[in-house]
Amino acid sequence: MPVSTRSQVSGSQDGPNVTNKARARIECHPEPEGAEIADPFLNNPHHGLKEKLKALTLLYEQQKNLPASERRFATHPSIDLLGSKRGAPEEDLTHRKSPMRVKTGELKERGTPISEKTQGIEERIKPLREKTRGLKERSEPMREKTQELEERSEPMRENMMPGYGVKPLIAGLSLEENRSHWLEAKENIDRFGFSCPKVQKELAMSSVAMKLSMGSGNQSEGKGSRFQKIESKELQTISETGGVGTRILVFVRLRPMAKREKEAGSRCCVRIHNKRDVYLTEFATENDYLRLKRLRGRHFTFDASFPDSTTQQEVYTTTTAELVEGVLQGRNGSVFCYGATGAGKTYTMLGTVNHPGVMVLAIKDLFFKIRQRSCDGNHVVHLSYLEVYNETVRDLLSPGRPLVLREDKQGIMASGLTQYRAYSTDEVMALLQQGNLNRTTEPTRANETSSRSHAILQVVAEYKVREGGNLLSRVGKLSLIDLAGSERALATDQRTVRSLEGANINRSLLALSSCINALVEGKKHIPYRNSKLTQLLKDSLGGACNTVMIANISPSNLSFGETQNTLHWADRAKEIRTKAYDVKDELLPVPESGNDQAKLLLELQKENRELRVQLARYHQKFLNVQAHSLAAAGSSPTPSISSPSSLLSPHFSSITNHPKERRRSKLSSIMPGSNQDEEGETTHILRQKVQSLENELERLKLEHELQLKHSMEIIRELTLNQKPPSPRKGHDDMSPSRMASLKCILSRQQQQTQQKRGEDDEGGARPRRMVSSSSKHVVTRTGLRAAACETTMKKKGGGGSDDLKSPSHRFVSPIPTAKKRSYWDITTANSPSVAVAHGRSTRSHVAAETPSMLLQESKSNGPADIIKAKIHSNRKDMPETKQQGSGGTRLDPS
Numbered sequence: 001m002p003v004s005t006r007s008q009v010s011g012s013q014d015g016p017n018v019t020n021k022a023r024a025r026i027e028c029h030p031e032p033e034g035a036e037i038a039d040p041f042l043n044n045p046h047h048g049l050k051e052k053l054k055a056l057t058l059l060y061e062q063q064k065n066l067p068a069s070e071r072r073f074a075t076h077p078s079i080d081l082l083g084s085k086r087g088a089p090e091e092d093l094t095h096r097k098s099p100m101r102v103k104t105g106e107l108k109e110r111g112t113p114i115s116e117k118t119q120g121i122e123e124r125i126k127p128l129r130e131k132t133r134g135l136k137e138r139s140e141p142m143r144e145k146t147q148e149l150e151e152r153s154e155p156m157r158e159n160m161m162p163g164y165g166v167k168p169l170i171a172g173l174s175l176e177e178n179r180s181h182w183l184e185a186k187e188n189i190d191r192f193g194f195s196c197p198k199v200q201k202e203l204a205m206s207s208v209a210m211k212l213s214m215g216s217g218n219q220s221e222g223k224g225s226r227f228q229k230i231e232s233k234e235l236q237t238i239s240e241t242g243g244v245g246t247r248i249l250v251f252v253r254l255r256p257m258a259k260r261e262k263e264a265g266s267r268c269c270v271r272i273h274n275k276r277d278v279y280l281t282e283f284a285t286e287n288d289y290l291r292l293k294r295l296r297g298r299h300f301t302f303d304a305s306f307p308d309s310t311t312q313q314e315v316y317t318t319t320t321a322e323l324v325e326g327v328l329q330g331r332n333g334s335v336f337c338y339g340a341t342g343a344g345k346t347y348t349m350l351g352t353v354n355h356p357g358v359m360v361l362a363i364k365d366l367f368f369k370i371r372q373r374s375c376d377g378n379h380v381v382h383l384s385y386l387e388v389y390n391e392t393v394r395d396l397l398s399p400g401r402p403l404v405l406r407e408d409k410q411g412i413m414a415s416g417l418t419q420y421r422a423y424s425t426d427e428v429m430a431l432l433q434q435g436n437l438n439r440t441t442e443p444t445r446a447n448e449t450s451s452r453s454h455a456i457l458q459v460v461a462e463y464k465v466r467e468g469g470n471l472l473s474r475v476g477k478l479s480l481i482d483l484a485g486s487e488r489a490l491a492t493d494q495r496t497v498r499s500l501e502g503a504n505i506n507r508s509l510l511a512l513s514s515c516i517n518a519l520v521e522g523k524k525h526i527p528y529r530n531s532k533l534t535q536l537l538k539d540s541l542g543g544a545c546n547t548v549m550i551a552n553i554s555p556s557n558l559s560f561g562e563t564q565n566t567l568h569w570a571d572r573a574k575e576i577r578t579k580a581y582d583v584k585d586e587l588l589p590v591p592e593s594g595n596d597q598a599k600l601l602l603e604l605q606k607e608n609r610e611l612r613v614q615l616a617r618y619h620q621k622f623l624n625v626q627a628h629s630l631a632a633a634g635s636s637p638t639p640s641i642s643s644p645s646s647l648l649s650p651h652f653s654s655i656t657n658h659p660k661e662r663r664r665s666k667l668s669s670i671m672p673g674s675n676q677d678e679e680g681e682t683t684h685i686l687r688q689k690v691q692s693l694e695n696e697l698e699r700l701k702l703e704h705e706l707q708l709k710h711s712m713e714i715i716r717e718l719t720l721n722q723k724p725p726s727p728r729k730g731h732d733d734m735s736p737s738r739m740a741s742l743k744c745i746l747s748r749q750q751q752q753t754q755q756k757r758g759e760d761d762e763g764g765a766r767p768r769r770m771v772s773s774s775s776k777h778v779v780t781r782t783g784l785r786a787a788a789c790e791t792t793m794k795k796k797g798g799g800g801s802d803d804l805k806s807p808s809h810r811f812v813s814p815i816p817t818a819k820k821r822s823y824w825d826i827t828t829a830n831s832p833s834v835a836v837a838h839g840r841s842t843r844s845h846v847a848a849e850t851p852s853m854l855l856q857e858s859k860s861n862g863p864a865d866i867i868k869a870k871i872h873s874n875r876k877d878m879p880e881t882k883q884q885g886s887g888g889t890r891l892d893p894s
């Protein structure tokens, strides 16, 4: 068996049995420089493979047969081929280690530090691995969430609208409904000019457009959805509590495209969806090369949005009807229209004859509701209409000098502003019409009938009702404001006076927007004083008021900038919160005491005074008529004047007991020569006056009766006691004859009272009259005096009842009693208009002091004097009557 010698081995080159692996290993681990090549097989490439194999097999066999200890020794790295090669030639080949094993050992040796290193690294890796595991565990739920979100976002992705980004899901609608809305919207978009598939594709592909639109869409969606939630909640609150809301409600109204705009080739850039969402599209202009064929979109959400087909009634019902109801309950409400010039503000607020606007509909509704509640209490409606033009406030109902704004406890008021009391819708309509004629309107480039001023119509409804002894009063104010249009100078006119108006309009609107900003930001100082408009709107914006803003917009893309501004401000105004309003605070009990009573008393006294003067005049006229009739009957036999009616004209002689007829007769006698028309008119006025006078007299009569009753009681007391009262200073002794006369008076009074009561009962609710017919006597002191006189005369056997009685008792004022005088004194003392103060006498004062105002009225020698003369001549025949009559205020001993 050939055994390869060292030489052979050393001489052998890399043989074919040197595996590539080994070679690679050699290449990878080259021996250090200078070191001898350890493996003879490797150094002898010419060595045959067979031999090598043989040698190896031999070695293997040898090793196999060796005991384990020796095998281990043999494999010891120190006894390697190198060692045997160097210093042990006698060494048996069988003891020679396999070069491969040596190599392996060597490699192992060299590998030890590497493994140690690996171990160290592994140790360091270990905590990292643990950390990773922990992170993985923690990320697991996140992954689940992501998955869930992806699932949820699937429908939204499906809802993707080209050009508008992600279409917001509408709160409260199912996915299917949302999808159908989207399809509808998509159809409309096609209608607006996106029908070209290429454009659509571009839109879908355009990442920038998508990003923009998605950005805005998402943003607004997020905001919108938040608002939707808030708003739906708040609207719910509003509907539940009957309009008690503190947030300004903002509505948007889109007007139809105008003919002029169509002709100019404008496109619709506003899309209102679901009566709530407004999509505004900005079309790229031809000059905008950077954005050519790209669209920008914005989305807004409001309390309600009205498309161009909405009717005036719908707008009113949604926006203002609640406020009108609130006003009747004592709350303040404001509606104002905001928008660019020509956007449809005036149309919304005022409307046309065929399509009346919010102002007209609100007033109609207010009166309708008042009529419905008329049985509950009293409603008083006052109306004022003003405009703010070039920073001056003007009264539209009675134009004149500019008004000055003043602030008091109730808010800012335009001093001197006419407050019309309105009784019906028609009346208000007429006033509105009149006011609008006075409003400043000029044609501009943007609008042929452009309102150049801000108009404010204020309706104050006062409701008074008696509740549990208290007079409750609720006052609600409704302000309906048509603002002038915000405008660009170019849009209107640059050179003329319109530009100055425009500047003023813009200034006030700027002030308004500053106030809105300050209110939204919750600032302490709100710059209301910056303009007249904001001063007048102070209540509506920051006061205790339910406010509604209607933003009017144009659909034309030519007005894109203005529309965007309007929508921006409207969106901002949504965040304004007005003060909380508690209607109970307004229900103020008005007890009829103290000042109010005194005030009422003064008013009544004043009225009373005036009525007395009028009464005096009528009586004077009456006397004149009588005098004329007497004069006419001068030649004829003297008419019997035993009865008062005999003094009257033939017309009067036919007086019936019916008060109306009596009144008519009186009036016709007062104006005997007047023609029919005049008479009718005057009669009407006079009838009213007479009616009020009669009422007043009735009241006085009642008072008088009370006094009489009192005095009668005293008399009765005296009669029963049969003892005259001890003489008092200023009073006559009560002689038996006097006592008898008093008794007589008493019985007569009782008779009269009974008779009158019987008459009253017959007449039912018919008011009692002071002027009596022949069968009905006036209970006056003079009457009593006359009665007493008659009795005395009868006793004396003097003139009987056929004697001429003084007609003066018909005209003698029932007023002059001590109590009455004091009443008058109060009146005059408190009234600045009556010159009784400081000792100065006035006609009314004199009238109060004297028995008859009539006799004081005329000092001329007219027909009245004839009567007077007659009366005096009669009185001469009756000394007691004369005495008492002249005394006037002194009635009798009591």
Ligand SMILES: Nc1ncnc2c1ncn2[C@@H]1O[C@H](COP(=O)(O)OP(=O)(O)OP(=O)(O)O)[C@@H](O)[C@H]1O
Pocket: 254, 255, 256, 258, 308, 339, 340, 341, 342, 343, 344, 345, 346, 347, 348, 447, 449, 450, 451, 452, 483, 484, 485, 486, 552
């Ligand atoms: N909803 C609508 N339906 C029909 N026509 C409308 C509507 N809104 C506005 N218009 C018409 O548009 C035109 C301009 O409207 P309007 O005068 O109300 O605008 P404006 O906002 O008050 O303008 P300015 O601020 O200049 O006064 C009018 O001819 C009006 O009839």
